[in-house]
Amino acid sequence: QVQLVESGGGSVQAGGSLRLSCAASGSTLSINIMGWYRQAPGKTRELVARIFNGGTTNYADSVKGRFTISRDNAGSTTSLQMNSLKPEDTAVYYCYARRGSIAADYWGQGTQVTVSS
Numbered sequence: 001q002v003q004l005v006e007s008g009g010g011s012v013q014a015g016g017s018l019r020l021s022c023a024a025s026g027s028t029l030s031i032n033i034m035g036w037y038r039q040a041p042g043k044t045r046e047l048v049a050r051i052f053n054g055g056t057t058n059y060a061d062s063v064k065g066r067f068t069i070s071r072d073n074a075g076s077t078t079s080l081q082m083n084s085l086k087p088e089d090t091a092v093y094y095c096y097a098r099r100g101s102i103a104a105d106y107w108g109q110g111t112q113v114t115v116s117s
């Protein structure tokens with residue numbers, strides 16, 4: 001099992017920055033991927049960014065150049081630095097981890113990010 005706890009959400013004006021963090025506990029050594037998804041009201045959950053073991057990253061087109069995902073050397077914490085925030089970034093952000101060996105996905109409880117114009 002893997003438990004994920006997010007922190008760092010909040011409210012900010014457009015153009016501002018926020019940093020989200022996610023701490024994993026449990027079977028963290030077997031995590032292959034960590035990342036962030038978001039879900040805005042009335043919309044489906046979408047991938048924001050993810051980072052693979054070895055450091056490869058993927059980003060949604062809408063956040064490229066503005067958001068940066070990172071992961072600590074121990075592989076148990078991931079962070080999302082969000083710059084130049086826009087009102088359309090407003091959503092609940094969920095941390096995600098995948099243990100590829102057993103095809104198991106884990107989710108955090110979500111943290112609200114609100115960007116006002």
